[in-house]
Structures are given as C-alpha cells and as structure tokens.
Amino acid sequence: MAAKKATATANIDKGELLEYYRQMLLIRRFEEKAGQLYGMGLIGGFCHLYIGQEAVIVGLEAAAEEGDKRITSYRDHGHMLACGMDPRGVMAELTGREGGYSKGKGGSMHMFSREKHFYGGHGIVGAQVPLGAGLAFADKYLVNKRVTFTYFGDGAANQGQVYETFNMAALWDLPVIFVIENNQYAMGTAQRRSTSTPDIYTRGEAFGIAGEAVDGMDVLAVKAASQTAIAHCRAGKGPYILEVKTYRYRGHSMSDPAKYRTREEVQKVREERDAIENVRQLLLSGKHATEDDLKAIDKEIKAVVNEAAEFSKQSPQPALDELFTDIYA
Numbered sequence: 218m219a220a221k222k223a224t225a226t227a228n229i230d231k232g233e234l235l236e237y238y239r240q241m242l243l244i245r246r247f248e249e250k251a252g253q254l255y256g257m258g259l260i261g262g263f264c265h266l267y268i269g270q271e272a273v274i275v276g277l278e279a280a281a282e283e284g285d286k287r288i289t290s291y292r293d294h295g296h297m298l299a300c301g302m303d304p305r306g307v308m309a310e311l312t313g314r315e316g317g318y319s320k321g322k323g324g325s326m327h328m329f330s331r332e333k334h335f336y337g338g339h340g341i342v343g344a345q346v347p348l349g350a351g352l353a354f355a356d357k358y359l360v361n362k363r364v365t366f367t368y369f370g371d372g373a374a375n376q377g378q379v380y381e382t383f384n385m386a387a388l389w390d391l392p393v394i395f396v397i398e399n400n401q402y403a404m405g406t407a408q409r410r411s412t413s414t415p416d417i418y419t420r421g422e423a424f425g426i427a428g429e430a431v432d433g434m435d436v437l438a439v440k441a442a443s444q445t446a447i448a449h450c451r452a453g454k455g456p457y458i459l460e461v462k463t464y465r466y467r468g469h470s471m472s473d474p475a476k477y478r479t480r481e482e483v484q485k486v487r488e489e490r491d492a493i494e495n496v497r498q499l500l501l502s503g504k505h506a507t508e509d510d511l512k513a514i515d516k517e518i519k520a521v522v523n524e525a526a527e528f529s530k531q532s533p534q535p536a537l538d539e540l541f542t543d544i545y546a
Contacts (some may be wrong), residue, residue, distance in 0.1 A: 229437070231505040237279065237436050238496045239514055241271035244295040245493060246515075246522045247304055251294065251311055254526060255471045260311050263340075264325050267295035269466035272492035273398055274299040276439025277366060277459075280447055284361065288336040288349045289368035291326040292398075292465075296368065300333045304525035309532045316532035320539055343369060343376030346395070350382045353393035353456075364450040368396045372403025374417045380424075383456070387424040390455035394446045395421075397458065398433070400465040405477040418460035428458030434490040464490070 248266045255264045267274075270292070278299045281287075289296050297307050302318065310317025310328045318328040326340040336352060339345040349367025356363040373379065374397055386393050397417050401408055414420060418428035427449060431442040439461060446457040464486045468475035475483075500506040 229499065229503070229505075231503075233279075234496060234500055234503075234505055235514075237275055238493065238500060238511070239518065240275045240278075240299060241436065241493045241496065242515060242518050243304070243521065244271045244275070244298050246518050247298060247308070247525070248294060250522045250526050251308070252467070252471065254308075254312060254529075259530070260325070261313060262324050262326075263291065264311070264471045265292040265469065266467045266471070267292050267465075269486070269491075270398060270400060270433065270463045271295060272436040272439055273396075273433045273461045273463050276436040277396065277443045277461075279436075279440045280443035281364075281366070284334065284363045285447075286334045286336060286349075286352045286356075286363065286365040287368070288345045288352060288365065289338065290342065290345055290370065290373065291338065291340050292370075293326070293328075293338045297328065297330070297333075297335060297338075300330075300335050302330050302333050302335060304521055305528040308525040309529040312529040312532075313534070314529055314532035315535050315539075316528060320542075321532075321535040322539065322543070343373040343378050345369065346373070346376075346379050347382045347385075349395075350386050350391055350393050353386070353391040354389065356392055357389065362392075362451050364392045364394055364447055366394050366396055368398055370403060371397060371399040371401070371408050371412065371417060372406070374399075374420070375403075375411065380420070383421060383424045383426060386456040387426050390453060392450040392453075393456045394443075394450060395426075395428075395456060395458045397460040399460055399462050401462075402465070402469070402477065404469045405473065405475070407477070416460060418458040421456075421458040426456050426458055427454070428460065430460040430462060433461035433463030434486075434492045434495070436492055436496060 248268045254260050274295050306318045310319055311325055313321045315321050327338045329337050346367055346369055349365050353365040403411055416430050418430055421428045432438045442459055446459050449457045
C-alpha cells in the first residue's frame with residue numbers, strides 16, 4: 218500500500234500553515250545548532266539528530282489535545298520542541314547543564330516534562346513501547362479520553378517487546394497510537410534488508426489492530442492520519458498503528474558517517490520531498506506569505522536557537538551533590 222498523501226490544499230488556513238512552517242523550521246535550526254555544539258565538544262555522549270523528519274512530529278502534535286501523552290526513543294529533540302518544551306531547557310540538558318530539563322543529568326536521550334506530558338527519551342531500543350502502553354492503561358483506568366502517542370522506529374519494530382505490547386494493547390483496548398517513524402534505515406541497515414514486510418503497520422493485523430501508512434514528508438497528510446487515529450482511540454476502539462514513512466538526512470548519530478547510502482540518494486530526497494520546502498512552496502504559491510515574510514521567520518527562529526545555545530553555555534555545571542538527588546536510595 219502506498220503511503221497516503223494530503224491532496225486538498227486549496228482551503229488550508231494561512232495561520233495553520235505558517236505555524237507548521239515555523240515549528241518545523243525551529244526543529245531543523247535547533248538540530249543544526251546541536252550538531253555544531255557537538256562538534257565543538259559541548260555535547261557529550263550520543264546525539265541523534267531529527268533533521269529531515271520534522272513533519273512527523275509537527276503533524277501529529279497538530280492533532281493532539283491538552284492532556285494527551287507522548288513517549289519516544291533517542292531521536293527525541295524534535296518531539297520535545299513540538300510539544301512546547303522550552304528550547305533553552307532542551308539545549309541546556311544536551312550540554313549537561315543545571316538549567317536543563319533533567320538538571321544536566323540526562324543528556325540527549327533522557328529528559329522529561331510532566332507539564333508537557335512528555336515521558337522521554339529512552340535509549341534502549343523498543344523499551345519505550347510497553348511504557349507507552351502503560352501510560353495508555355492509566356488513561357483507560359481513569360476514563361479521561363486521553364490518548365498516548367508511542368513512537369518507535371523501523372529498527373525497533375523488529376523487537377519482541379513491541380509485539381507483546383501489541384497483544385496487551387489489543388486485548389485491553391488501550392487508547393494508544395503506535396507511531397512507527399520509518400526513516401528507512403535502522404542504524405545502518407535498509408528496511409528492505411531487515412524487515413520481511415514492505416509495510417510494517419500490517420503486522421498489527423495479527424492482533425486485530427487497525428492502521429495505515431502515511432507520507433511522513435507531508436505534514437498535512439500526517440495531521441489527517443493522526444486525526445483518524447485519535448478519533449479511533451478516543452471512541453474506545455483500542456490501539457491504532459501509524460507507519461509514517463519519512464527520511465533522515467544525517468547519520469544514525471553524530472558518530473555515523475552514513476556510508477551505507479549515497480550522497481545522491483539523500484540529495485534527491487532533499488530536492489524533491491523536503492517537508493519544510495514543501496510547506497514553503499504552499500505558502501508562496503497560495504500567496505499566504507512572501508519571500509520577505511519567510512526570511513523574517515527564519516531570522517526569528519535563528520535568534521531563538523542562538524539564545525538557547527547561549528543559555529546553555531551560561532548555565533552552570535550541576536553541583537556534585539546533584540548526584541544524590543532523584544534516586545531511590
């Protein structure tokens with residue numbers, strides 16, 4: 218099945234389209250800055266960038282409501298920004314500073330915000346999937362009509378705990394949306410070499426879980442599919458699987474030279490399918506914005522990102538006694 222694309226663009230609200238453009242651009246500029254800080258030695262450990270996948274999280278968050286939850290893996294900075302977390306706190310956590318969301322102790326993979334209902338950032342492949350079902354179980358127990366977005370990648374889709382979770386979620390009709398961010402490469406292995414089915418969402422059929430594939434480079438298509446999934450879950454029909462077919466431009470992490478694909482392949486996607494450029498063209502062709510308007514937005518976003526970077530540099534290192542806080546014993 219081909220991934221669904223949004224087709225009706227004539228009646229798009231100008232403000233809505235500009236907001237998607239702004240949010241996706243914020244994620245990209247933020248990630249570009251994070252890559253720079255990593256190269257300068259200001260970010261330690263692993264750092265997985267979200268560049269290329271911005272339409273996934275922006276489209277899904279566009280359909281979410283207050284109180285809905287989200288949990289994801291380690292390519293998570295974009296998710297944090299899209300759900301409204303402060304870029305300064307995110308960047309400070311990346312650089313291991315006191316002003317970060319986890320007080321500088323979590324880094325790239327482990328920061329949380331109860332206020333924004335963001336439950337991580339998890340470094341173990343697939344481990345967040347059963348946790349996401351647990352969040353949804355709590356919502357079902359409380360009968361509050363909330364849903365949980367549980368994100369994982371095409372590589373994690375081959376983990377056994379994912380299918381154990383599918384089984385329980387279907388058995389208990391949990392209001393959880395399993396979002397497969399299929400960026401085509403599980404670390405360095407192409408999906409066609411690691412996965413027996415061309416469409417991963419179809420694996421839910423064995424458990425009676427409804428689902429669909431959607432073009433993850435089209436923010437409008439992602440939002441439309443998300444609305445379908447959310448309505449399904451809120452109606453008490455159980456879980457839903459969204460396979461969002463996207464593409465990452467950078468390596469798996471900052472230490473990955475990505476020699477398993479050609480530069481031409483990446484460039485072709487950038488030129489023909491880039492999510493931000495697609496929205497930019499919609500804004501210009503629909504006369505919703507001028508080139509100068511978009512340049513002004515870019516300038517504004519760069520200022521926000523630069524402020525976040527400066528905040529992270531000025532924020533102090535955690536005190537030594539911080540080692541003994543937020544632990545059980």
